[in-house]
Amino acid sequence: MTLDVRAAQRFPSGFAVDVMLACDLRGGSMLVLFGPSGAGKTTILRQIAGLERPDRGSIRFGDDVWFDSARGAWCPPQGRRLGVVFQQPTLFPHLSVLDNIRYGGVRHVSDTVMPLVADIAARPTKQLSGGEAQRVSLARALARGPQLLLLDEPFASVDTPTRSRLRRDLRSLLQQLETPAILVTHDRTEAMAMGDLVAVVIDGRIRQVGAVADVFSHPADAAVAASLGVESVLPARVTAASQGLLTVAIGAAALHVAEREPIAVGAHVYACIRAEDVTLETAQDAGHASVRNHLGGTIVSIASEGPIDRVTLDCGFALDALITRRSRDELQLVPGSRVTAAIKATSVHLVPLG
Amino acid sequence: MDWTALWLSVRLATATTVVLLAIGIPMAYWIVFSPRRWKFVIEAIVALPLVLPPTVLGFYVLIAIGPLSPVGRAYARIAGHGLPFTFEGLLLASVLYSMPFAVQPFSTEFASVDRRLLEASWTLGVSRLETFRRIVLPLSIRGIVSGVVLSFAHTLGEFGVVLMVGGNLPGVTRTVSISIYDSVQSLDYGAASQTSLLLLIVSFLILASTYGLQRSVWVKPR
Numbered sequence: 208m209t210l211d212v213r214a215a216q217r218f219p220s221g222f223a224v225d226v227m228l229a230c231d232l233r234g235g236s237m238l239v240l241f242g243p244s245g246a247g248k249t250t251i252l253r254q255i256a257g258l259e260r261p262d263r264g265s266i267r268f269g270d271d272v273w274f275d276s277a278r279g280a281w282c283p284p285q286g287r288r289l290g291v292v293f294q295q296p297t298l299f300p301h302l303s304v305l306d307n308i309r310y311g312g313v314r315h316v317s318d319t320v321m322p323l324v325a326d327i328a329a330r331p332t333k334q335l336s337g338g339e340a341q342r343v344s345l346a347r348a349l350a351r352g353p354q355l356l357l358l359d360e361p362f363a364s365v366d367t368p369t370r371s372r373l374r375r376d377l378r379s380l381l382q383q384l385e386t387p388a389i390l391v392t393h394d395r396t397e398a399m400a401m402g403d404l405v406a407v408v409i410d411g412r413i414r415q416v417g418a419v420a421d422v423f424s425h426p427a428d429a430a431v432a433a434s435l436g437v438e439s440v441l442p443a444r445v446t447a448a449s450q451g452l453l454t455v456a457i458g459a460a461a462l463h464v465a466e467r468e469p470i471a472v473g474a475h476v477y478a479c480i481r482a483e484d485v486t487l488e489t490a491q492d493a494g495h496a497s498v499r500n501h502l503g504g505t506i507v508s509i510a511s512e513g514p515i516d517r518v519t520l521d522c523g524f525a526l527d528a529l530i531t532r533r534s535r536d537e538l539q540l541v542p543g544s545r546v547t548a549a550i551k552a553t554s555v556h557l558v559p560l561g
Numbered sequence: 562m563d564w565t566a567l568w569l570s571v572r573l574a575t576a577t578t579v580v581l582l583a584i585g586i587p588m589a590y591w592i593v594f595s596p597r598r599w600k601f602v603i604e605a606i607v608a609l610p611l612v613l614p615p616t617v618l619g620f621y622v623l624i625a626i627g628p629l630s631p632v633g634r635a636y637a638r639i640a641g642h643g644l645p646f647t648f649e650g651l652l653l654a655s656v657l658y659s660m661p662f663a664v665q666p667f668s669t670e671f672a673s674v675d676r677r678l679l680e681a682s683w684t685l686g687v688s689r690l691e692t693f694r695r696i697v698l699p700l701s702i703r704g705i706v707s708g709v710v711l712s713f714a715h716t717l718g719e720f721g722v723v724l725m726v727g728g729n730l731p732g733v734t735r736t737v738s739i740s741i742y743d744s745v746q747s748l749d750y751g752a753a754s755q756t757s758l759l760l761l762i763v764s765f766l767i768l769a770s771t772y773g774l775q776r777s778v779w780v781k782p783r
Contacts, residue, residue, distance in 0.1 A: 258680050284683040297681035301699045310695075311685030344681075351685065 208232050208269040208354070208387060214254050214261035224250050224411035226264075230404055232355070234385030237378075239392060239402035239419070243434055247411040248391040249294075252359050255389065256291050257284035268355060290348030290386075292361040296340030304328050304335075304343050313350045319383055320349050323376060338362075338369035345377065349384065356381065356388040362397070374400060395436065399423065399477050399558045407431050420477065424525065439526050443478040443557075445470055452499075452552060460523040463499040464555040477558040482517060484554035485528035488547045489538050499552035502526070506544045509535070520548055562755045565732050566740035573648070573736060574716040577655040581663035581712050584656075586705070589667035590693060608661045615658065619725025622654045626726075646728045651736075654726040659715045663708040670704020671697055707771050714767045718760065 210232050217223040224247040232238060240248040253259040255266060255273075263276040273282045284291075298307050305328055308316055321328075323346045327339050335343065341361055348356060358377075362370040378401065381388055392398050398405055399419055406416040407426075415427040423440035426432035446461070447454040453464045455478055462478060470476065486498070504522035511517075516535050518528045526548060530540075540546065592604055610618055626633045626644035637643045644650035674697050682692040698705075720738040727734030729743070737756060744753035 256684055258684070284680075285686050285688060287684075288686070289684055291681065291684040293677055293681065295677065297675070297677045299678060299682075299696055310682070311687060347685065 209267070210238070210255075210355075210389075211265070211267045212251070212255065214251075214264035214266055214274070216250070216254065216259060216261040222247070222250075222411070224254075226251050226254070226411075226413055228406060228413050228416065230406070230416055232387035232389075232404075234387060235382040236403040237381065237388045237390055237401055239390050239398045239405045240408055241392060241395070241398045241402075241405050241435075242408035244393055246408045248393075248408045249359055250411075251408065251413075252357050252389060252391050255355075256289055256357050257282060257287050288351070288354045290351065290353035290356040292341065292344045292348050292356070292358045294360045294363050296335075296337060296344050296364075298332050298335070298340050298343055298347075300333050302332065304330060304332055307332060307343055308347045308350050310347060311351045316346070316350050317352075319380065320346050323349075323380065338365040338373065341365060341373065342376075345373075349380065349386070352384075353386060356386050358388060358390045360391055360393070377401075395423075396558055399440065399479075400560060407434060409434055423477075423479075438479045438481050441478045441480070441524055441526075443476050445472050445474045445476060445557075448472050453557070455555075455557065458523045460502055462502075462550065462555055463552045464557055465552045467557075470557060470559055475560045477560070479556040479558060480526065480550060480554065482527040482529040484550060485526060486549040487518065487528050487530055487534070487538065487540070488549055489544075498549040500548075500550040500555075502548045502550070504546060504548055506540060506542050506546060508542055509540065520546065522548060562752060562759070563735075563737070563740040563744075566735050566737045567756070567759070569648075569732065569735065570717050570737040573651060573655060574713045576652050577659055577716040578663075578709055578713045580652070580656050581659060582705075582709060585660065585663035585667055585708065585712075586698075589664050589671055590697075592664070592668045593671040594689075594693075607664050610658050611661050615719065615721025616725055618658055619654060619722040622650075622657065622722070623726050626650055626653065645726060646730060646734055648733060651723060651727040651734055654722045655716045655719060658719055658722045659712040662711040662715045666704045666708035666711065667701070670701035670707075673704075674700045703775060706774060710767055710771045714764055718764060 208231070210228065210230055212226050212228040215223070215225045230238060240251060242248050250259060254261055257273060260281065261274060261276070264274070265272070265276065266274040271282070271287070272280050273287055274280060299310065302310065304324060305316070308324065323342055327335060327342070345361065362373050365373065374397070390401055402419045404416065405419050405422045407414045407422060409430050414431050415422055420440045420442055423435055423438065426435050441457045443455040443457045445453050446456045448466065451466045453466050453470065455462050455464055455476065457478060464478065502522040504520040504526065507519045507521050507525070509516050509518050514532055515529050516532060518530060518540065520526045520528065528548060588607065592600055623645055624630060626636065628634060628637065628643055633644060644653065678696055679692055682696050683689070687695065718738060719736070720742070723734065723736050723739060729735050729739055737760060741753050741756050744750070744756070
């Protein structure tokens, strides 16, 4: 299903959003709206939900026209067949957990959704913890079989272990139900863990849209880079674990990574490497240091960033290194040179998917 | 004690409360949820009886329903008799007089319902009116009870408006407060004190139960 948003809206406070977003949301895939607080992510989500009416523009999803200022078309939230989970739980306090889930005219709660709340279905609504209440909110949003699920930082008020459990549950549920979703977050780990596509929102505008690994590794401009934090973000898989050291495979190459949190062998992860943590050596002087990882590669390009040069390597995957102009001169690095990239095992951060 | 007057007052207060329940809830809904900017004008009009002397309100109602006004003449043509000095005329005046005591507690409570709950309901496909019925009303039950009790108690004790619009016809418009005034005028302090005491006790019980309700003495906290 194609989501196409072109919406401009100005608020009495002076805050304004001007959104241009077109992307293909397949069943089970997730678009992350990522950006700093106050960038307008929630406003964009509310426009898509029909809770804000833009001043002008259009919003379409698949064949449905939800808003078109040129034709005066407007579909209220009731007609959009959406599921929405807000930042704070919005359970109806006077209804039971099950009545909350059935609220939107649901007769039978499906066997896919029910396990989400099976352990708390009998509890009084007012006594649920924040995480439990968000599980019910999620079940309520999914129970009607929405064509699109909208999530506004749904796990922000939830403690960390519960949050990772909720993320996993949500991810597998959406894949089972084949429901596309849009998630608002300012947490980069969450963006990487949950997103298939990411749209970077800065100052009310969408600055870049693309696959998570692409956007995080290749920010379109300096503002996007600053909001993301510049790193190489590489899809990888954990192949072995021993004595606090994980081995991850990135294509044909392998990296040793210090294990900060338990990750199962076989898990799919993103390996994140900051360019300033990558040291370059020429083939001759590969010495005996404490650095665990030595990757052979070819220099693809060198870009000057003031006194620092950004060297992009091909080591079977693309990897950026930051070095000083002086080191470049001493090592006589030019595009095409063979070098070895050294990366400490503690400099690689792994983000498990889902 | 003037049981006829007491019975009339109870009937008037009950009828007034029922009417206010029927028109006060839609009015409060409109005041809270309408996007109209000039709605403060309506709010001010509803609140007028709080500050206006009852005789002033009564005077205007009397003029408005009297034989000189089109409304009064139209009613007289349909009903066969005029509105002034009848139970219906009294009811109309009481509804206007007690309106803020119903509409204000209703609207305060409607406005205090978390707006995010309403948005959640809309995104679940439930219309605005249905959302009001299924979410706002149940969560506002205390405000509705206060409004009902206050308008009942307020009507029970009204004097100036009744005197202007209804006069003093036994069994028709002589309410309990007018009966007390009559007793004092004719120096029958015994009857006056009995009726006054009864009214005092009833009013106190009604208010005490309302405040108790709001402090959650009997209702479980939500």
